Amino acid sequence: MNYHEPVLLSEVISELNPSPHKIFIDATCGHGGHSQALLSHGAIIYGIDADKTNLKIATNRINNKNFYPILGNFKDIIKIWKKHINNPVDGILVDLGLSNNQQSESGRGFSFNDNLSIDMRLNPDKQKISAENIINTYDEEQLYLLFSKISQEKFSRPLAQQIIKARQQSPIKTGQRLASIIKNYFDLKHISTHINPATKIFMALRIETNQEFENLNKFLNDSQKIIKKDGKIAIISFHSGEDRIVKNYINKHNFKTSRFLPSLNEIKNNHLSRSAILRTYTPIKQNL
Numbered sequence: 001m002n003y004h005e006p007v008l009l010s011e012v013i014s015e016l017n018p019s020p021h022k023i024f025i026d027a028t029c030g031h032g033g034h035s036q037a038l039l040s041h042g043a044i045i046y047g048i049d050a051d052k053t054n055l056k057i058a059t060n061r062i063n064n065k066n067f068y069p070i071l072g073n074f075k076d077i078i079k080i081w082k083k084h085i086n087n088p089v090d091g092i093l094v095d096l097g098l099s100n101n102q103q104s105e106s107g108r109g110f111s112f113n114d115n116l117s118i119d120m121r122l123n124p125d126k127q128k129i130s131a132e133n134i135i136n137t138y139d140e141e142q143l144y145l146l147f148s149k150i151s152q153e154k155f156s157r158p159l160a161q162q163i164i165k166a167r168q169q170s171p172i173k174t175g176q177r178l179a180s181i182i183k184n185y186f187d188l189k190h191i192s193t194h195i196n197p198a199t200k201i202f203m204a205l206r207i208e209t210n211q212e213f214e215n216l217n218k219f220l221n222d223s224q225k226i227i228k229k230d231g232k233i234a235i236i237s238f239h240s241g242e243d244r245i246v247k248n249y250i251n252k253h254n255f256k257t258s259r260f261l262p263s264l265n266e267i268k269n270n271h272l273s274r275s276a277i278l279r280t281y282t283p284i285k286q287n288l
């Protein structure tokens with residue numbers, strides 16, 4: 001199995017400082033790369049993921065009595081903590097975004113090449129609205145606002161119009177079709193891009209489908225209620241909108257904080273780490 005490569009791993013470990021008996025929540029456990037490293041220092045890990053396939057991968061991969069996998073969404077961190085831990089924790093890690101398999105697998109709808117689906121829900125059992133619903137039902141103004149506000153797509157208006165025109169022929173049911181509608185517009189207008197022209201539209205759809213900004217805001221407010229006084233929260237984001245939410249939250253509360261970027265060496269070895277930003281903070285007010 002091609003496991004997801006954990007980003008900024010040494011920085012996360014040195015910031016969270018795991019040791020025997022310390023309790024951490026890995027709120028986006030994924031394939032368990034970060035969890036494994038924390039466990040190797042003797043810590044106890046509660047690993048949460050909203051995606052049951054990923055949680056199963058982590059559970060099968062990690063064979064350690066100190067690892068407790070939990071299917072859930074980090075927006076419900078208080079409920080999960082009450083049920084499973086109910087003691088202040090030493091640290092919490094959130095590694096936002098998707099794992100490599102989620103991004104590329106057909107049938108999940110996250111990929112430009114997916115010829116089966118444009119679903120994008122992390123947990124279809126719990127979430128009613130898929131990206132397919134959104135792309136086929138939002139009106140022009142709603143699509144325009146979604147693309148321009150969430151991912152600052154320069155061509156939000158004409159792309160919204162193209163999408164509506166295409167879905168009048170037949171509903172958009174695959175990532176491949178949506179990617180080709182967007183590509184056709186860029187080709188027609190001779191617009192060249194260094195990334196896939198559908199990147200920003202797919203990102204906006206994924207964020208909307210999974211309510212990612214709302215969930216992150218709720219997590220930020222709630223997580224400080226369950227952490228020890230000197231505990232640390234570490235958040236890795238891959239998108240300027242997410243990082244802005246984290247940065248503004250930390251600044252608003254005047255928490256002691258640090259920021260880390262991947263080294264050139266890490267970026268060379270793992271291209272997907274290039275946009276990662278790690279912010280860590282201790283949720284107690286700094287003395288001014």
Ligand SMILES: C[S@@+](CC[C@H](N)C(=O)[O-])C[C@H]1O[C@@H](n2cnc3c(N)ncnc32)[C@H](O)[C@@H]1O
Nearest residue numbers: 006028030031032033034049050051073074098
């Ligand atoms: C970048 S991957 C994490 C990779 C992991 N750190 C590792 O080393 O394998 C992000 C994971 O977060 C999960 N996820 C995203 N949003 C979530 C949420 N709101 N609650 C719980 N899990 C979430 C995704 O399903 C995915 O498995």
